[in-house]
Amino acid sequence: MPIPEDVTGDEIDKDVRQELQSLPKTLAEDVAKNLVMVARLIDEDPEGAYGYSRIALRLASRVAAVREAAGFAAYANQKYGEALAEFRAARRMTGSVELWPVMADCERGLGRPEKALDMAGAPEVHKLDKAGQVEMRLVAAGARRDMGQLDAAIVTLQSPELASSSVQPWTARLRYAYADALLAAGRSGEAREWFAKAVESDRDGSTDASDRLAALDGVEFVDALDESEVEDQVHAQEPDQDQGQGQVEDAGAVVERRDED
Template sequence: MSLPKTLAEDVARNLVMVARLIDEDPEQAYAYARIALRLASRVAAVREAAGFAAYATQKYAEALAEFRAARRMTGSVELWPVMADCERGLGRPERAMAMAGEPEVQKLDKAGQVEMRLVAAGARRDMGQIDAAIVTLQSPELASNSVQPWTPRLRYAYADALLEAGREDEAREWFGKAMEADKDGATDASDRLAELDGVEFVDALSDDGADDVAGLAGLTGEAAESRETARDDDREDGEDGPVDGSVTGQ
């Protein structure tokens, strides 16, 4: 609203593209953010968007500068957790830990406080303090049966920390809890749980084509080996058609 109408529309279009692309194509989102920043660097929303675009492309120093600028303009503390995470990205976990103890944290809403807890636990892990990271994540929000937007990530982070500490049984339990809460697939908890249970994922598109997968799906052990031996014999006799690794008819 502080910009002339035509300029405001141009800036808004670029910010919309940042929002649309930041997850799928962060580099392109960053390019749009730079355009918006060039057009309206004195608008807090633009500085914030530029910060998130830089953060998504791991330009942590630039992201931190933009977040600080946005905070100066608005006086809001909501960017505090991501600012602390930028410090981690810059290899300064001790600064992230210091920020976790600042009064600004108490001004955050519940989601912000959980995010700050996740960042603090990550900083502990960066410093090799895995047990302290586990304790940091233990909270009423973790213990609650209520599923909130932050629940899958909080449970996932706890499970991952437990696994790093060698507490595999507990990690399996919490990956399961994370999966139950993760209706939108925000984490790969289901894959991590499957790995712990010994499930192996194979590439369905083998060199012999998709028909091999279908044909071998029900065969194990000696039966599969016998079929493969037969196919090798057929190839030697020239009866198996082209063997060039291509897959047709898909």
């Protein structure tokens, strides 16, 4: 697969670059460039990212960072068995527990929520940093929902991190998951409150909390009509000037409120 000319390989994290020093220089550069492409594409083009990850894996399968990148690329493509195998390999190489939550989520993806819950109660969880522990809580709540245990999922998400007023990188996702679980349990009033709190903390737009909140408030987002459609609708009206202007304003609106009742 071609590598864009603007990719040098120097864009990778310094810790990964250090790992690649065990490889011959030219090989290390090739692997680095493919890892850069994985990171660049994984959100918008997961299939493309997966392709680059396979090249990196073929070139340097004994490098933990490569196995981890391959795992995330497979995970992004819902290849959960493959992702789990790569994450396990990376963990064996490094001895780190950092990947424990995503490994548990792979178990969910494979239809084994009970295994994910077992992992949520394992000693490894206590070795995770705060972000990892929150991620593990999200996975455990998801596993409870997989098993139809909505009330247990809600209780799982209730934590000091959820109650805290400070905004951390995980705050929006945690509040969103809690709101979604409340809504699934039919507690729409509480769900609305927590979707609103998720919106407040979602500084980078990592969730669609604002859309979910709007839906609960009865607001529907629709596409604006293009100019030709607006003009056609105007000409279709009676020649009254005020009526025509009103039609233009209505046709150009992008938000309309609907009566839920």
